Amino acid sequence: MPNQPRTAAILVAAGRGLRAGAGGPKQYRSIGGQPVIYRAMYPFSTHPQISAVQPVVNPDDAGVFDAAVRGLRYTPAVKGGATRQASVHAGLEALAAAKPDIVLIHDAARPFVSASLISRAIDAAAATGAAIPAIPVADTIKLVDGNGRIEATPERARLRIAQTPQSFRFDAILEAHRRAAREGRDDFTDDAALAEWVGLTVATFEGDAANMKLTTPEDFVREEARLASLLGDVRSGTGYDVHAFGDGDHLMICGIRVPHTRGFLAHSDGDVGLHALVDAILGALADGDIGSHFPPSDMKWKGAASDKFLKYAVERVTSRGGRIANLEVTLICERPKIGPLRDQMRARIAEITGLDISRVAVKATTSERLGFTGREEGIAATACATIRLPWDDKGPV
Structure with a gap:
């Protein structure tokens, strides 16, 4: 103006x-x-x-x-x-x-x-x-x-x-x-x-x-x-993501750089943990999925850092007057070992989302050497998000 x-x-x-x-x-x-x-x-x-x-x-x-x-x-x-x-x-x-x-x-x-x-x-x-x-x-x-x-x-x-x-x-x-x-x-x-x-x-x-x-x-x-x-409309959503390994010397997992013998084959940085969390939040909002908001066909997301996607999902909640109550992600892989990095990953997710770290959980499991994760061909992640939205006179908004 x-x-x-x-x-x-x-x-x-x-x-x-x-x-x-x-x-x-x-x-x-x-x-x-x-x-x-x-x-x-x-x-x-x-x-x-x-x-x-x-x-x-x-x-x-x-x-x-x-x-x-x-x-x-x-x-x-x-x-x-x-x-x-x-x-x-x-x-x-x-x-x-x-x-x-x-x-x-x-x-x-x-x-x-x-x-x-x-x-x-x-x-x-x-x-x-x-x-x-x-x-x-x-x-x-x-x-x-x-x-x-x-x-x-x-x-x-x-x-x-x-x-x-x-x-x-x-x-x-x-x-x-x-x-x-x-x-x-x-x-x-x-x-x-x-x-x-x-x-x-x-x-x-x-x-x-x-x-x-x-x-x-x-x-x-x-x-x-x-x-x-006011925030009586409590919702939950789930997310799932998987990426295969390719050439490289590190992986981005839950927002941190993890040294590894392989890299991810992905359009963005391939962060399966953050991608699953984005889908969980969007699912709780009934607002599509990560691919509908950040399509792989759009070259501007080539190599993009996934923290941008997670911040965007959080902003979709806050723009509706809501807040995120809890985030949980489970990583499924044989290697790298997640346990020593768990709290660092929780802290990074808390930093990206603005949540207290007590509201962020990171878990890990193996597939007992079964399937593509057991053969160390890639990593999978599941996630759950609980959000609270305000009600209006007609019900949840």
Whole structure:
């Protein structure tokens, strides 16, 4: 689209989240089988209007951050500050050289942001220069003094709950943060308040009640239950693949390179384990098979790495609002010996799919020297995938 504003997003993830209870910083804890921060970043990383995603993290969390968001599109994370305000400022300065037109600032503790909310934030900033998502207040609010006595009852119709992503014209919010830093103001609880302080008019747009912030242990319990109820369409699928041996000095099995006296005869890299998993996932979705999505007649898949196929299958699940609950693959061969490589293969599959390794199983067996696998003419693999999809009003989607 001509003249479309260049939009960047900042993901604020440097906090410690102490009110969320034990288990480390809340943004790296699991919710619905995925890290909170992965869920929060994924909609920005995949949104077609977002040109850059800038995470801001605590340097002590660098390793866990990399593991949690593996596979997503983002620019190198920058070090956060002692306050949320300082962390946002660090993210803005990191983006300054790229000079985006609009920036969206989002809290990593809000993992249920939707693509439609992101689109509304971009449109609102383009129209007004500064805007935040807001939802009406359902309960009566009381203003109390230090002793807990009611001082006033604000008019509920005028009250709103502020959310993120808050969206701004980039140059305006960057200058606002720079001015606050120069004047020693570090007490703003959100970017809208800082924008108001420098004289910007901040508009509101329609927020999303599901876009709630995870703060307490009870929030995690409630949202886990909500996600489980939404993903009630549980499905399973099976897959099978086989490849004959040919010339070569290694095999690709479950995403890792395994030295061997032979190679695979295959159009792609011949990874029987990943191919079987792809078919299992597509089978659970009732979405064809690997050959219908990646036909061998298409030369662009000649020699292709099979992790691309598996990532594609996972994206077919997530695009429908679902998630993968478990993956299992069984390799059937005499050689190479799979046992010593089992955990390395599980880790690689977990890395490709974004699953926790506890949800990935790799098994192996021989055919007791019977058949083509017993004669060491090739390798076969079977796989099973369990997925969970959301229900709509008419049943499973």
